[in-house]
Amino acid sequence: MGDTSTEMMTGPRGPKKRRVMSSNNIIIYGTLALVCLYYLLPLYVMIVTSLKGMPEIRLGNIFSPPVEVTFEPWVKAWSEACTGINCEGLSRGFSNSVKILIPSVFVSIAVASVSGYALVNWRFKGSETFFTILIFGAFIPYQVMIYPIVIILRETGGFIGDVTGTDFRLMGSIWGLVIVHTIFGMPILTLLFRNYFTSVPDELFKAARVDGAGFWGIYFKIMLPMSLPIFVVAMILQVTGIWNDFLFGVIYTKPETYPMTVQLNNIVNSVQGVKEYNVNMAATLLTGLVPLTIYFVSGRLFVRGIAAGAVKG
Amino acid sequence: MSSTDAGQLDTAMKRPPRLLKNLAAKFAAVPMVLIALVIFVGCTIWTIYHSFTRSRLLPAPEKWVGLENYERLWSESRWLISIENLAIYGFFSLILSLSIGFILAALLDRKIRFENTIRTIILYPFALSFVVTGLAWQWILNPQLGLQNVVRNWGWETFTFDPLNNAEIVIYGILIAGIWQGSGFVMVLLLAGMRGIDEDIWKASRVEGIPAWKTYIFIVMPMMRPVFVTAIVIIASGIIKVYDLVVAQTSGGPGIASEVPAKYVIEKMFFSQNLGLGFAASTMMLLSVLIVLIPWAYLEFGGKKNG
Amino acid sequence: MTDQKFSVSVKNLDLRFGSLRVLKDLNLDIHEGEFLVLLGSSGCGKSTLLNCIAGLLDITDGQIFIKGKNVTWAEPSERGIGMVFQSYALYPQMTVEGNMSFGLKNARLPKAEIKERVDRAAEVLQIEPLMKRKPAALSGGQRQRVAIGRALVRDVDVFLFDEPLSNLDAKLRADLRVELKQLHQRIKNTMIYVTHDQVEAMTLADRIAIMKDGLIQQLATPEEIYNRPSNLYVADFIGSPAMNLFKGEIANNTFSLDGLSLSLDGYDFAAPFTGTAWLGIRPEHVAIGENAAAADVQMDVTAEVVDPLGSDTLVLAHVAGERFWLRISGQADTKQGDQIRIGFSARDVSLFDAATEARL
Numbered sequence: 001m002g003d004t005s006t007e008m009m010t011g012p013r014g015p016k017k018r019r020v021m022s023s024n025n026i027i028i029y030g031t032l033a034l035v036c037l038y039y040l041l042p043l044y045v046m047i048v049t050s051l052k053g054m055p056e057i058r059l060g061n062i063f064s065p066p067v068e069v070t071f072e073p074w075v076k077a078w079s080e081a082c083t084g085i086n087c088e089g090l091s092r093g094f095s096n097s098v099k100i101l102i103p104s105v106f107v108s109i110a111v112a113s114v115s116g117y118a119l120v121n122w123r124f125k126g127s128e129t130f131f132t133i134l135i136f137g138a139f140i141p142y143q144v145m146i147y148p149i150v151i152i153l154r155e156t157g158g159f160i161g162d163v164t165g166t167d168f169r170l171m172g173s174i175w176g177l178v179i180v181h182t183i184f185g186m187p188i189l190t191l192l193f194r195n196y197f198t199s200v201p202d203e204l205f206k207a208a209r210v211d212g213a214g215f216w217g218i219y220f221k222i223m224l225p226m227s228l229p230i231f232v233v234a235m236i237l238q239v240t241g242i243w244n245d246f247l248f249g250v251i252y253t254k255p256e257t258y259p260m261t262v263q264l265n266n267i268v269n270s271v272q273g274v275k276e277y278n279v280n281m282a283a284t285l286l287t288g289l290v291p292l293t294i295y296f297v298s299g300r301l302f303v304r305g306i307a308a309g310a311v312k313g
Numbered sequence: 314m315s316s317t318d319a320g321q322l323d324t325a326m327k328r329p330p331r332l333l334k335n336l337a338a339k340f341a342a343v344p345m346v347l348i349a350l351v352i353f354v355g356c357t358i359w360t361i362y363h364s365f366t367r368s369r370l371l372p373a374p375e376k377w378v379g380l381e382n383y384e385r386l387w388s389e390s391r392w393l394i395s396i397e398n399l400a401i402y403g404f405f406s407l408i409l410s411l412s413i414g415f416i417l418a419a420l421l422d423r424k425i426r427f428e429n430t431i432r433t434i435i436l437y438p439f440a441l442s443f444v445v446t447g448l449a450w451q452w453i454l455n456p457q458l459g460l461q462n463v464v465r466n467w468g469w470e471t472f473t474f475d476p477l478n479n480a481e482i483v484i485y486g487i488l489i490a491g492i493w494q495g496s497g498f499v500m501v502l503l504l505a506g507m508r509g510i511d512e513d514i515w516k517a518s519r520v521e522g523i524p525a526w527k528t529y530i531f532i533v534m535p536m537m538r539p540v541f542v543t544a545i546v547i548i549a550s551g552i553i554k555v556y557d558l559v560v561a562q563t564s565g566g567p568g569i570a571s572e573v574p575a576k577y578v579i580e581k582m583f584f585s586q587n588l589g590l591g592f593a594a595s596t597m598m599l600l601s602v603l604i605v606l607i608p609w610a611y612l613e614f615g616g617k618k619n620g
Numbered sequence: 621m622t623d624q625k626f627s628v629s630v631k632n633l634d635l636r637f638g639s640l641r642v643l644k645d646l647n648l649d650i651h652e653g654e655f656l657v658l659l660g661s662s663g664c665g666k667s668t669l670l671n672c673i674a675g676l677l678d679i680t681d682g683q684i685f686i687k688g689k690n691v692t693w694a695e696p697s698e699r700g701i702g703m704v705f706q707s708y709a710l711y712p713q714m715t716v717e718g719n720m721s722f723g724l725k726n727a728r729l730p731k732a733e734i735k736e737r738v739d740r741a742a743e744v745l746q747i748e749p750l751m752k753r754k755p756a757a758l759s760g761g762q763r764q765r766v767a768i769g770r771a772l773v774r775d776v777d778v779f780l781f782d783e784p785l786s787n788l789d790a791k792l793r794a795d796l797r798v799e800l801k802q803l804h805q806r807i808k809n810t811m812i813y814v815t816h817d818q819v820e821a822m823t824l825a826d827r828i829a830i831m832k833d834g835l836i837q838q839l840a841t842p843e844e845i846y847n848r849p850s851n852l853y854v855a856d857f858i859g860s861p862a863m864n865l866f867k868g869e870i871a872n873n874t875f876s877l878d879g880l881s882l883s884l885d886g887y888d889f890a891a892p893f894t895g896t897a898w899l900g901i902r903p904e905h906v907a908i909g910e911n912a913a914a915a916d917v918q919m920d921v922t923a924e925v926v927d928p929l930g931s932d933t934l935v936l937a938h939v940a941g942e943r944f945w946l947r948i949s950g951q952a953d954t955k956q957g958d959q960i961r962i963g964f965s966a967r968d969v970s971l972f973d974a975a976t977e978a979r980l
Contacts, residue, residue, distance in 0.1 A: 028420055028423060028425060029425070031420060032417075032420055032421075032425070032431055035417060035431075035435065036431060036434045036435070038493075039434050039435050039437070039438060039493065039497070040434060041453075042438075042449045042450065042453060042493065043437075043449075045449070045452065045453055046449050046452070049452065057458060058458070061462065061463040061466055062452070062453065062455075062458060062459055062460070062462075062463060063463060111344045111345070114341045115341070115342060115344065115345040117341075118338045118341050118342045118345075119342075119345075122335050122338035124335065124338065124339055124342070127342065130342070130345055130346050130349040130350075131345075131349075133349040133350070133353055133354060134345065134348065134349050134353065136353070136606070136610075137348075137349065137352070137353030138550075139546075139550045139602055139606050140353060140357055140599060140602065141553055141554055141575065141595065141598040141599060141602060142554065142575075143574075143575055143578040143579065143582075143591075143594075143595040143598055144356070144357050144360050144361075144595045144596070144598065144599045145352055145353070145356040145357060145360065146578075146579075146582070146595075147360065147582055147588070147591070147592070148355070148356035148359045148360060149352065149356060152351075152356075182344075182348075183348050183352050186344075186345065186348050190345065201707050201709060203705035203706065203707050203708075203709035203782075204707075204709045204710075204711065206671070206674070206676050206696075206703070206705065206709065207703065207705060207709035207710075207711075207770070208711070208722075209675075209676060209695075209696045209697065210674060210676075210696045210697060210701065210702070210703045210723070211697065211722050211723030211726055211770075212695075212696075212697030212698075212723055212726035212727055213697075213722070213726050214337060215335065215337035215338050215341065216337060217726065221711075221722070222711055225713040226711075226712060226713055240440055243442070244441070244442030244443070244444075244445075245442075246442065246443065246444050246556075246557035246560070246561075247556055247557060247579070250579075251579070251583065261442050261444045261445075261557070264444055264445070264448070265444050265448075265557075265560065265561050268448050268451075268561070269561070269564055277452060277455075277458070280448065280452070281449075281452060284445050284448045284449060287442070287444070287445055288440075288441045288442070288445040291440040291441060291442070292437065292440055292441065294440070295436075295437055295440035296433070296437075299429075299433065302436075302440070303432070303436065303501055
């Protein structure tokens with residue numbers, strides 16, 4: 001026991017020394033650096049390819065930076081590239097996508113948020129059953145429902161057209177696609193809103209009812225202003241999802257209203273003419289630009305959105 | 314107010330009918346009810362029913378043919394290749410994205426620097442569409458000008474990696490792109506699950522001197538069972554839907570070597586006007602989803618009722 | 621038809637959730653200007669009853685009258701009630717002023733009147749400096765004051781409180797409790813107050829309704845409930861530490877158990893009784909030391925546990941084989957193992973039929 005006093009004098013004292021370059025750290029950061037390289041590589045390749053001229057591409061390697069930077073492929077991809085049907089470039093696809101995107105995002109979020117709110121605060125007989133069907137519906141392959149929806153759109157669209165005496169159609173029009181995006185966005189969005197509204201204290205809803213607010217009053221004056229973050233999350237989810245959609249764009253629109261993704265695929269995989277890889281990559285980047293911008297700007301909210309969407313009710 | 318007034322008020326006040334109660338709420342729920350009943354239930358039943366009829370093109374006289382469509386389906390080599398591809402893609406995609414996702418999540422969980430930057434880099438492909446992903450990898454895997462060419466130029470003359478031209482391995486070329494696009498998402502899911510685990514577990518394992526990797530495998534992983542189940546269900550339902558990635562990257566080629574069921578259905582329905590086969594194939598897709606979904610639903614919801 | 625003199629009347633109220641019967645044929649009449657506390661442990665149905673009165677829950681059967689008017693099917697906002705919640709339930713995106721005027725705006729009152737009422741309520745509650753703030757910038761006590769203000773501006777006859785002080789810390793709770801009492805004394809509205817806290821119930825209430833399993837066990841003044849609990853449950857529920865209880869036999873007007881024998885001459889029987897019964901005596905009704913000399917029964921006990929609380933001290937002992945708490949002065953110099961002389965009298969005890977658990 002007499003040793004303790006000497007040990008107290010000479011033993012470890014003060015903060016423990018940390019080695020910055022421990023073998024553990026080298027392994028962790030080394031692995032992560034390699035992983036990041038793998039994930040960044042395709043983006044890098046796309047960018048450098050899109051800035052090269054075709055002769056340079058034929059000679060060089062795909063990883064080397066452009067010797068001579070040219071923006072011509074970007075211009076061409078935007079306004080001149082051919083799809084086999086026309087040679088208007090991606091610009092038409094872009095404007096179609098925007099026209100599809102705005103009403104789709106708005107309508108799908110409006111319908112789903114009101115449904116989620118009704119599910120939480122205004123339950124009625126069977127409301128939970130409908131919600132369960134909705135959630136299971138999220139797992140049904142689209143291919144199962146795609147054809148009957150074609151018929152529904154064709155018939156109701158035609159009917160509305162006949163009744164109003166216009167040439168209004170749902171099939172092949174932007175509005176048909178808006179409906180389809182609303183339908184298939186329902187499960188995930190309703191779940192998202194339902195979960196969020198569940199976390200709003202029930203007493204707040206009761207207080208508003210005592211204060212004489214009704215269904216819409218509580219929705220617009222209490223719930224909506226309180227839930228702006230979740231609306232942003234839903235918007236990020238929908239903008240990315242709808243912008244990236246390919247399947248519904250192919251099925252429910254016609255060539256004049258093809259969204260950007262479909263247009264892009266037609267340009268790149270068009271069998272006519274010489275393959276212009278630089279134009280293809282510029283077009284690919286252009287199409288990816290919108291979701292990428294949203295992703296980099298929104299950051300944490302995007303992560304929250306996909307995590308929230310995945311968490312079960 | 315006198316009591317007589319009150320009495321009149323009482324009798325004048327009729328009980329509102331149940332159906333009309335909260336009318337606004339019921340009105341607002343109409344879209345949800347329609348979507349649930351007409352689309353998710355109605356359209357599914359419609360398709361299943363029509364998979365048992367001979368319908369080349371609708372509207373046409375439907376004729377009940379029993380399992381004929383299914384017999385033709387399963388004797389078509391294109392469908393068999395689709396199924397085989399889906400099985401290979403599904404198996405590896407599930408294993409790889411879960412293990413890569415878990416390892417990356419564990420690495421990021423170690424309170425490292427630049428966590429946000431690294432996560433942003435790993436997750437960004439998930440923001441891109443399958444079409445963009447497919448086209449990017451189509452270019453990288455281009456046999457004449459892509460990765461293979463670069464490695465050969467570096468001096469390894471015999472290096473061969475041309476999945477997009479080789480029918481035997483083309484599905485792995487698609488797999489690489491799929492993993493690149495989706496593994497970041499799995500990582501984010503698992504990382505969220507890891508962060509949800511009680512900090513005291515880590516303190517306990519430190520006190521007992523258990524190495525970190527052992528803690529992850531034997532303690533953290535079992536505790537994350539619900540998160541894994543969720544991830545598996547999401548990955549699996551995504552695998553069955555694989556369509557645009559294949560269309561963009563290989564168009565199903567070379568030949569029909571990289572066909573998948575989702576693509577098969579669309580082609581039969583919209584391009585070769587063979588609806589009966591398309592319905593049968595999509596019903597098979599639904600069946601495979603149910604095989605994944607029913608055990609999960611049983612575990613998730615059946616257990617709660619007993620507990 | 622109901623009697624006009626009651627402010628709130630609940631008649632034969634029944635509430636079922638599926639097969640679960642939460643409220644059972646419940647009747648309750650509350651006088652004009654009365655402060656009524658619904659007291660019970662969690663799950664007894666007290667908050668449910670309050671929600672039914674507010675119209676926030678649809679009842680299965682029965683009637684509810686407020687100010688003589690049948691409001692059974694009326695919307696919450698039409699019932700002439702104001703309500704204060706445990707979590708305050710302030711609208712987070714509105715200022716204090718916005719919170720207080722929201723209900724009045726929904727009722728389409730003229731602007732000038734809204735302002736006047738809000739200002740008056742703010743003055744009463746002394747929250748004028750807070751009017752432009754958002755709830756997030758307020759302390760817990762301030763938030764609850766705003767919540768009370770929101771009920772106050774509605775200018776209604778009946779206020780409903782759903783455990784309004786439970787989220788506050790002990791000191792603030794005591795302060796606000798006093799303020800609530802003063803508020804009631806000033807505005808003299810009917811107040812129905814739900815709580816699980818005995819102290820709140822005893823201090824605030826004109827009458828307390830003790831609830832259990834969807835039924836009212838006893839409805840009486842705090843004194844009555846404390847001194848003459850109507851059944852074993854109420855006796856055990858009220859008081860901390862709980863009443864000491866002994867199960868024994870009553871014969872020839874004498875309670876006897878394991879050597880303990882108490883003549884019940886001083887006890888105010890409702891009806892003569894012979895048979896098995898519970899005897900209850902509150903720890904604070906036990907006479908100590910010299911005072912014990914005058915009691916009906918006396919004995920010596922050993923202090924097994926001594927819990928000094930400052931103002932007084934609790935001592936655990938055993939009497940007739942049962943745990944027995946007694947309350948002695950906080951200044952008494954008692955230690956574990958000490959012998960204490962105790963005694964109690966028949967007029968201080970409560971007796972309950974062992975079979976029905978009702979007061980004898």
